[in-house]
Structures are given as structure tokens and as C-alpha cells.
Amino acid sequence: MALTVALIGSGAIGSRIAQLLDAGTAPGVQLAGVVPHGDARTGFSFDDAVGVADVVVECAGVAAVAEFGPRTVNAGRDLLVTSIGALCDSSLRDTLLDGGPGRTFLTTGALGGLDAITAACAGGSIHRITVESRKLPATLLQPWMDGETKAALLAATQPVELLRGGPAELIRAFPKSTNVVSALALAAGNWEVVEAVLIADPAAKHTTHHVVAETSLGTFDIRVTNEASPGNPASSALVPHAVVRGLKTLANASGSFI
Ligand SMILES: NC(=O)c1ccc[n+]([C@@H]2O[C@H](COP(=O)([O-])OP(=O)(O)OC[C@H]3O[C@@H](n4cnc5c(N)ncnc54)[C@H](O)[C@@H]3O)[C@@H](O)[C@H]2O)c1
Structure with missing residues (x-):
């Protein structure tokens, strides 16, 4: 059926x-x-x-x-x-x-490696997960940013670190960028072990996520470079x-x- x-x-x-x-x-x-x-x-x-x-x-x-x-x-x-x-x-x-x-x-969505992290959580312990995400500045503009901040971001010629913190900080400031970090926290079974770094990179041709998960069953170093969705540059194909x-x-x- x-x-x-x-x-x-x-x-x-x-x-x-x-x-x-x-x-x-x-x-x-x-x-x-x-x-x-x-x-x-x-x-x-x-x-x-x-x-x-x-x-x-x-x-x-x-x-x-x-x-x-x-x-x-x-x-x-x-x-x-x-x-x-x-x-x-x-x-x-x-x-x-x-x-x-x-x-x-x-959904595993835009990410790979959630299966390994979930398995390590089930059979061992997760020490720390970092995820560095790079996106085009225009996809990271937020309603709370003032005009000057938005203009500076769009004019940036070098990568700008916009945020470093856990899922709670990310959802407050960049709600549309929290899916990956929340997925990692759920896979780890722990919302305290994940640290996200969000970078606006004017040279980013693609959205990239670099995840390093340190666990008692191994270290997983996962780098995903996503093609943008044709319908939404902030989303992954x-x-x-x-x-x-x-x-x-x-x-x-x-x-x-x-
Ligand atoms: N898990 C991941 O890796 C991942 C990656 C990218 C996006 N996402 C999530 O997927 C969502 C959709 O992404 P997208 O690129 O298609 O966004 P999009 O903006 O292109 O489309 C969202 C659609 O949902 C509709 N919508 C909003 N609220 C609705 C409601 N209450 N009832 C019915 N329709 C409603 C909107 O009208 C719009 O057509 C994003 O909001 C994001 O949270 C997850």
C-alpha cells in the first residue's frame, strides 16, 4: 500500500x-x-x-x-x-x-554525518561539536540589523564572523540558520555540546558547513559544500x-x- x-x-x-x-x-x-x-x-x-x-x-x-x-x-x-x-x-x-x-x-536536510553522530551518542559520549557555516552576506541580512549594519555587511570584501554560540543564541539572531545546529544537537542528544560559528563570506560561491564532532567512538570531520536551491539562494538544493x-x-x- x-x-x-x-x-x-x-x-x-x-x-x-x-x-x-x-x-x-x-x-x-x-x-x-x-x-x-x-x-x-x-x-x-x-x-x-x-x-x-x-x-x-x-x-x-x-x-x-x-x-x-x-x-x-x-x-x-x-x-x-x-x-x-x-x-x-x-x-x-x-x-x-x-x-x-x-x-x-x-530530515537530514543539508547535512551529512548525522547518522555517525547519532550512533556515537547511542554507544558512547559526545565531547564537543563545532560547526562553522559560511554563507553569502546577502542571505544573512536580518530584520533587527540597522541600515548601516546591513550596508557594511553587503560591502564586506573579507569574511565577517557574525556569531559564535550555541543553538539558543543562533535562533534569537539568525532564526533561518538554526536548522543545521539544531540537527547536530538532536543527533548528539545534548544542546550544550554544540558551538556554531556563522560567517558572512563575500567569496562564498556555495553555503558550506564544516562540522567537527569529537566523540568517545571517534572524531568525525564533515565538510558539506551545498549547491544553492534554484528557487531560494538561502536554501540548499x-x-x-x-x-x-x-x-x-x-x-x-x-x-x-x-
Ligand atoms: N533541515 C535543513 O537542512 C534545512 C535546509 C534549508 C531549509 N530548511 C527549512 O525549510 C524551510 C523551507 O525552505 P524553503 O527554501 O522552501 O523556503 P521558502 O521561503 O522558499 O518557502 C517556504 C514556503 O512556506 C510557505 N509557508 C510559510 N508558512 C506557511 C504556513 N503556515 N502554511 C502553509 N505554507 C506556509 C511560504 O508561503 C513559502 O511558500 C525553511 O523555512 C527552513 O526552515 C531546512
Whole structure:
């Protein structure tokens, strides 16, 4: 029987997932519909989504995880989250990861190596994880920055370190850049061991994440250089494929890395 999927969000990631599923790239996975942003009275609503879907896939942002995540798992449907930064909120985290009856899955998204870190957490201990992310300055402008700060960032000719801290500092200042660091904290099972360094680099042709995880079962040095999403320079082209890979695993795990 097919795994029925509903999407929340049809931006760069959601629209690509819909294309991939409609094109039949994930046998055994069927797209039931996409919940539109805004007027829920027209088209496919969230209630329709939880009525028919085995899995609701969030690709709409941190606020959408808080709005729809608890209702999805409470309705006994599974939830696949792309905006993992939302789980910085410990109360939402408890609801989604420890509640139910629906299950919550997290996409590997733009990152590699989460499998090794999770395994090291299960069988040993995580000493420290650092992640240095480099992005184009224009993708890091924030509403709280004044005009002078924004202009200086856009005019920078050298890399500028914008932040060094844990997930909580990052979500306060750069909420759209918290997915990777939150994913690492969840894989480590510890929100205190991860230190993020965020760099605006005018020479960055790609977004890069350099992760060094020091664990009792080994040191993992992971460098990911992502092509930008054609629909959103702040997003990675890899993410929709990571989501579809996850859905394929849920539908039919034979031959999958799990
Ligand atoms: N885990 C990762 O590695 C990773 C990487 C990149 C992006 N992301 C997450 O994926 C999300 C989507 O990324 P994107 O590049 O597609 O962004 P995007 O801005 O291109 O698209 C987001 C879409 O969601 C819609 N939306 C927002 N709130 C909604 C709601 N309440 N109901 C229905 N639709 C809603 C918007 O209208 C928009 O079309 C980002 O917000 C980010 O948090 C995760």
C-alpha cells in the first residue's frame, strides 16, 4: 500500500518535493496535496491533510512546525520536519518527540554525518561539536540589523564572523540558520555540546558547513559544500532530495541506509 504524503509549504523545497513525487521518483509514495499558505477555506486544508496523509511534511518554516506539528502527531499522523530549528523550543520538542501517537521524523536536510553522530551518542559520549557555516552576506541580512549594519555587511570584501554560540543564541539572531545546529544537537542528544560559528563570506560561491564532532567512538570531520536551491539562494538544493529519500525509506526500507 502506498505511503500517502501531504506537504505544508510550497516554496523552494516544497515545490521541488512535489515535482519529484509527481514524477514518480519515489515508488510507493503518493502526494495527496499541498496545504496552501493563508486561506484555509479553499483547496486542500490542513484538516484534509491529517484526514488522508500517513505523513505530513513540513517545509514552511519554524512557525509552521509550532502551528501544525502538535496537531499532526496528536491526530496520530507522522510528521517529517525540515525546519529543525523549531525544536530549539524545549516544550515543542517534548510534544513532538515524546508525545504522539504520531511519530516525528527529522530530515537530514543539508547535512551529512548525522547518522555517525547519532550512533556515537547511542554507544558512547559526545565531547564537543563545532560547526562553522559560511554563507553569502546577502542571505544573512536580518530584520533587527540597522541600515548601516546591513550596508557594511553587503560591502564586506573579507569574511565577517557574525556569531559564535550555541543553538539558543543562533535562533534569537539568525532564526533561518538554526536548522543545521539544531540537527547536530538532536543527533548528539545534548544542546550544550554544540558551538556554531556563522560567517558572512563575500567569496562564498556555495553555503558550506564544516562540522567537527569529537566523540568517545571517534572524531568525525564533515565538510558539506551545498549547491544553492534554484528557487531560494538561502536554501540548499540537496534538501528536497533528502526529504524524498526519507519518504522512500519510510515507504520501503529495503536497500536503504538507515
Ligand atoms: N533541515 C535543513 O537542512 C534545512 C535546509 C534549508 C531549509 N530548511 C527549512 O525549510 C524551510 C523551507 O525552505 P524553503 O527554501 O522552501 O523556503 P521558502 O521561503 O522558499 O518557502 C517556504 C514556503 O512556506 C510557505 N509557508 C510559510 N508558512 C506557511 C504556513 N503556515 N502554511 C502553509 N505554507 C506556509 C511560504 O508561503 C513559502 O511558500 C525553511 O523555512 C527552513 O526552515 C531546512
